Amino acid sequence: xxxxxxxxxxxxxxxxxxxxxxxxxxxxxxxxxxxxxxxxxxxxxxxxxxxxxxxxxxxxxxxxxxxxxxxxxxxxxxxxxxxxxxxxxxxxxxxxxxxx
Amino acid sequence: xxxxxxxxxxxxxxxxxxxxxxxxxxxxxxxxxxxxxxxxxxxxxxxxxxxxxxxxxxxxxxxxxxxxxxxxxxxxxxxxxxxxxxxxxxxxxxxxxxxx
Numbered sequence: 712x713x714x715x716x717x718x719x720x721x722x723x724x725x726x727x728x729x730x731x732x733x734x735x736x737x738x739x740x741x742x743x744x745x746x747x748x749x750x751x752x753x754x755x756x757x758x759x760x761x762x763x764x765x766x767x768x769x770x771x772x773x774x775x776x777x778x779x780x781x782x783x784x785x786x787x788x789x790x791x792x793x794x795x796x797x798x799x800x801x802x803x804x805x806x807x808x809x810x811x
Numbered sequence: 812x813x814x815x816x817x818x819x820x821x822x823x824x825x826x827x828x829x830x831x832x833x834x835x836x837x838x839x840x841x842x843x844x845x846x847x848x849x850x851x852x853x854x855x856x857x858x859x860x861x862x863x864x865x866x867x868x869x870x871x872x873x874x875x876x877x878x879x880x881x882x883x884x885x886x887x888x889x890x891x892x893x894x895x896x897x898x899x900x901x902x903x904x905x906x907x908x909x910x911x
Contacts, residue, residue: 748868752859759852768848772872 713784713791721790727798729790730781736790738770738783739798743805745776754778754801754808761800767793813884813891821890827898829890830881836890838870838883839898843905845876854878854901854908861900867893 718736721729727739745751751773762768770781780801782794818836821829827839845851851873862868870881880901882894 748859748863752863756856759848763848763852768875770872770874772870774870775868 713787713793715784715787715789715791724795725798726802727782730783735788737788738781739790739794740779740781741798741801743778743780743801745778745808747776750808751776751778754804757804758797758801762797765793765797767797769797813887813893815884815887815889815891824895825898826902827882830883835888837888838881839890839894840879840881841898841901843878843880843901845878845908847876850908851876851878854904857904858897858901862897865893865897867897869897 716724716736718729718731718734721736721739725739727741729736730738730740743751743754745754755771755773755778758769767784770783772779782797783789784791784793816824816836818829818831818834821836821839825839827841829836830838830840843851843854845854855871855873855878858869867884870883872879882897883889884891884893
């Protein structure tokens with residue numbers, strides 16, 4: 712099983728918001744904004760394929776052109792390297808996106 | 812603009828949970844459960860295409876094989892015929908789904 716990161720380790724490792732409960736990093740969270748639903752859905756579709764490939768899936772809420780993503784590793788009850796990997800993928804994809 | 816339904820009208824018109832604030836039906840909500848992420852995502856993809864075609868989009872949260880959907884019509888500040896149409900589409904699709 713992937714090792715759970717400490718709060719400090721998580722904060723050092725990502726620009727996403729670290730959700731803290733007591734002294735445990737329970738998850739990392741970020742909001743993404745797009746031009747419209749098509750752009751948002753295109754992004755989500757690419758992430759869905761990657762998530763399925765990684766067997767590591769986001770908790771996410773979509774309202775039209777807005778997307779809130781929370782990542783955590785259920786088995787580890789916290790944040791692990793897998794979350795950082797998926798977060799980095801999403802950040803890179805968001806940076807690269809074109810206006811559709 | 813589509814006419815906003817009363818709480819009673821909304822409750823009569825759908826099996827979804829009607830979210831009530833004061834005497835206004837603010838939205839309708841339903842939880843869907845699937846075998847896994849692929850099945851859930853397939854369902855969401857079909858709904859996304861329909862939503863874009865209708866120009867009427869759901870508020871939805873997905874966690875692996877679980878999906879919570881809230882429908883409302885922003886312009887009308889409540890529930891309209893458009894929400895009922897999208898809800899009916901989702902119910903029918905969910906009934907018809909195959910195990911992927």
